[in-house]
Amino acid sequence: MEKVQTACRSVTEEKDAIDTLRRIIVSYEKKESNLIQILHMAQALFGYLPDSVLRVIGEEMNLPMPVIHSVVSFYSYFSTQPKGRHTIQxxxxxxxxVRGGTRVLDALKNSLQIDVAQTTSDGRFSLEVKxxxxxxGLAPAIRIDQTVHKRVNPTRIDEILDLYR
Ligand code: FES
Known part of the structure; x- marks a missing residue:
């Protein structure tokens, strides 16, 4: 199995997390109708849903990977990419x-050099759309972690990002 890039700090912890995931799947009786719950638990455990984790789920539940991928891609809550330290919504x-949200989004994509649902290579920022x-009343707005930034001017997006760099 490929190494899972997670919050796990050692191979032992990584193996423990996989064992925990297997126990979770058993506790949900390996039923396809429980797949969404299992994916939620897996994401809570690993921080995101890398292919290696999805393969464990597929093997344990005897489900083909396209079925699992279709569920993961349908729900925006699920992420197959590791999240950055700061989540920008x-x-x-x-x-x-109508007040320029797409220009704000373009400015962020430009500045961070990532697309929606991606994380910067330094692991600092993830970008999402809500x-x-x-x-x-104070549009356009973005939220970074728990802080809402209002009336965002796309030409000054780096001033906001600098607060988190
Ligand atoms: S539409 Fe953007 S905050 Fe409500």
Whole structure:
């Protein structure tokens, strides 16, 4: 099995996490109807869902990989990429969209050199899109970790990012 890039700090811890995942799958009776719950638990355990983890799930549940991949890709909550230390959520809900949310998103993609659902190579930032983060009156808005940045000016996106660098 390929090495899983997770929060696990040693091979032993990594093996323990895989063993825990196998026990979780058994506790859910290996039923396909429990696949989403199992994926949630696996993501909580590993931080994300690398292929090596999905293969363990497929083997244990006797499910073909395309079935598992289709579920993982359907739900935006699941990530097959390791998350960065800071998660940036760009709001593209109606208010933010009409007030330039896509320009904010483009500025972030440009500055970070990543696309949506990716993480920067230094592991610092992950980029996501949301439909509303509850600050419509001060659109366009983005959330970085727990902090909402309002009336974001795309030409000054690096000033915001510098707060987290
Ligand atoms: S639409 Fe962006 S905060 Fe509501």
């Amino acid at each position: 760009v709001c593209l809900g109606t208010a933010c969209y 439909r509303c983060i509850g600050s419509c």
